[in-house]
Structure formats: C-alpha cells, structure tokens
Amino acid sequence: MRVIAANAGVSLSHAYYYFESKEDIVAQLLLNLRQEQLQLCQDLLDEGNTLESNIRIVLEAGVQCLAPYHEFGPPFLKVLLSGEHANEEVTRIELLMWELAVGGARPLPPLGIRRDLPRFLLLVARQIFTTWAFDQSSQQRRSHTLIKNLAPVVAKFAVLCRLPVVRSLFEDILALMDPRTSDIVEQDRAPRMALRKPKAS
Amino acid sequence: MRVIAANAGVSLSHAYYYFESKEDIVAQLLLNLRQEQLQLCQDLLDEGNTLESNIRIVLEAGVQCLAPYHEFGPPFLKVLLSGEHANEEVTRIELLMWELAVGGARPLPPLGIRRDLPRFLLLVARQIFTTWAFDQSSQQRRSHTLIKNLAPVVAKFAVLCRLPVVRSLFEDILALMDPRTSDIVEQDRAPRMALRKPKAS
C-alpha cells in the first residue's frame, strides 16, 4: 500500500479514500484484466473455429492477461471465491466470453446443452484459474499444458452430450454447482431428468 | 500469534522456535483435523454401505471435524493448494479415506475404475472443500446441501462408468488433473482410449 500510494503521489492514508482496502484494489485489478481479456477474445473469436479451439483461445487469453500479475494469484482467487467486492461484474464478463466461445463455435455444440454450456465452461475455467493461481512452475507451464489437454476433453464431452446418459451427467453437475440448488433445504430434490428409472425405491 | 503464545505460556518470539510461521500452525491444525476425520471414518465405514452412503459419510465427517475452525477456511485452502508444509501427509490421509470408502462399498464399484476412483473422489472432495472454505451460509448449510446432492451424482457416475463412453470421460478427467500430466511438454499427447475415431484429423 505504501508503494502504491507513493507511485500515485499521495499519502498512504489517502489511498484509503479511493479504495476500501488492499483486497479492493486487487479486485479492481482483476476486473480490469478480465475486461482486457474480453477485448482480446472479441478479436480472436469471430472466425467460426471449433469449440475446442475457442475454449483454448479464451483460456489462453486469460492466462496471458493475468501473467504479469501471477504473484497475486492467491489474492485473486480469494476475491473471486469470497463473493465480495465487484466480482459479480467479473463473473458477468467471464460468462459473456464463454457465450461468445460457444455461440461462435462451428459446428455448434448440441442444441440440448447450447444454452447451459457457457455456465459449465465457467465452472471449468474456475478450476483452471485455481490451478493457475498456485502454479509454481516456470512461466506457468503447467497451466498452459493443462489448458492444452483440457480443451479437447471438454469439446469431446460436449459432443457426447448428444447421448442421454452423458447429457444427464452434464445436467447433474450443473445443477450441483448452481448456487440456487444450495438454497433448497426442506424438500428432497428428486433427480432431474432421470433417463433410466432406478430398479427400486 | 500473540494470543497463541500467551495461551501456551511462552513469549511471542518463542512460538517461532516451534513453528516456522502462522501458516505452519494452520497446516499442522489441518493435519490433526484430518487425522481426527480418519478415525471417525474408520468407525463409520466398516458396514458395507453403498458407495453413495460412504461418500456422504466421509464428506460429512470432514465438515464435522473442521466446523469449529471454519473461520480458517481460506488459510486451510491456501495451505492445501500451495503444496507446501506437511500437506502431502494430509493428501495421504484423504486418499486413504477414499480407499476405505470405495473398498468398503457394496456393491463394489465397476472393476475398471475401482483402482482410480479414490483419486477421483479426492478431486471431488477438494472441490467440496473449496466451497466449504468460503461458505458464508449459517452453519455451512450450503456445503451440507451440496454434499447431500453430490453423493448420489458421483455414485451414479461410477455406475455409468461401465459404459465405455462414460468410462473414457472418467479417464480423461483423471489424466488431466494428474500432476504428472502437466510435466509432459515436448510430445503431443494422443487422446487415450479414443472410442470413436474422429472423421478427419
């Protein structure tokens, strides 16, 4: 904070006139970087690539924009997971990027999951982000490798969602991670879209 | 640290004679709690329940043991993800619990995944832990609900792994998160167990 204030040419305490806390500054920085990533993605996604390619583009743009601030990986993650600060805006931007990636992919993903796939990819991306945040390998090589290996798997999964069994797994996972699901307490939730009746019970 | 040192009846600086840092104390605490969870699980898992039931038992034992220290959720997570401190021991214990959960389940999970399922469950459990660490709902209600809803989904997934398509997804996911995968840099990894040949390269 002392360095930031000095660089801004104000006193230490004056920095708190503009920002609530250091974490708040980190949150703003993350927001700026996500906006930068969005701009980068908008330049790269408009060519009708495959879904796999688009997934890689978005993820790589992410680590590229954040790379100069990799030392703030853990604070970034904390801001994102703590659900405070301006992170609903960050989530909005992330979701928008995944909508572009899905909507611009050729061939288009199966119709049945097309609407929900962006939210699913958001979950996947959060997992990548977690890995990246604590990636101690040089140049975050591990994260890049993970992205490279993950993109085809997710794309394959999307295609397999044409099969009802796989599709129901997709729905289950999405329902689990949907925050609304956690609010249901009283009634037992029946499994959604049970494609195969359980033998008993 | 001042409070801990005072409670221990030593001076502040003397606490650093026994522990490297505050994070180190947190890591040791987490290890103790995992050992406690293991003991709890060993008492509850020896009855040949279903896999779903065992999954719930292990996860619930986890949140139960950690509940008194929920305020340390984020530091716990950081310790676990940063890969420092004594967390390979923590991982060992967690893996052991999942081996008990899988090996003691009746009916036994499909043979093809029986060996790898514990590692898969470890990944799932880490995700639950992440959710729990930042769970702001009262009594961590959200985490409990998530566990309740997740157990049947994972159990269902395990059964579906009898189908080759689903099984290959299982293998893919496990390979992705395996740290060894990230070390492969030079050669392009061919997709393992491709069940359906792509139409063109």
Next chain:
DNA sequence: TTGGTTTTTTGAACGCGTTCAAAAAATGAT
C-alpha cells in the same frame, strides 16, 4: 567447579495493512 558450547527463551524492533482525528482545501450561502 570451571569454562566453553549448544539449546532455549526473550525483548525490541521491523514491515505491512489499516484507522482516525484533525489539518488543509474546496465549496457555497449570506
């Protein structure tokens, strides 16, 4: 016992994020 060596323990200080009362500056009505 002595004197030297190692282990244990401490007090004082540092850096960092944060707070707060109050000074300085800007603003606005009379």
Next chain:
DNA sequence: ATCATTTTTTGAACGCGTTCAAAAAACCAA
C-alpha cells in the same frame, strides 16, 4: 469578502506476523 460546511489530504498510531541479536538456561568435557 465572510464564515460555515463539506470534501480532500495527511501524520501518527495501532495490531499483526515476523525477525534477530542477545540473554538465560541447560549441557558437557576438562
């Protein structure tokens, strides 16, 4: 222009995790 009010800016301090030189204690050969 004057004074009251609000906005902007600051210096001094606090709490916390951490470090370190040095004191105190324990240990051990001579």
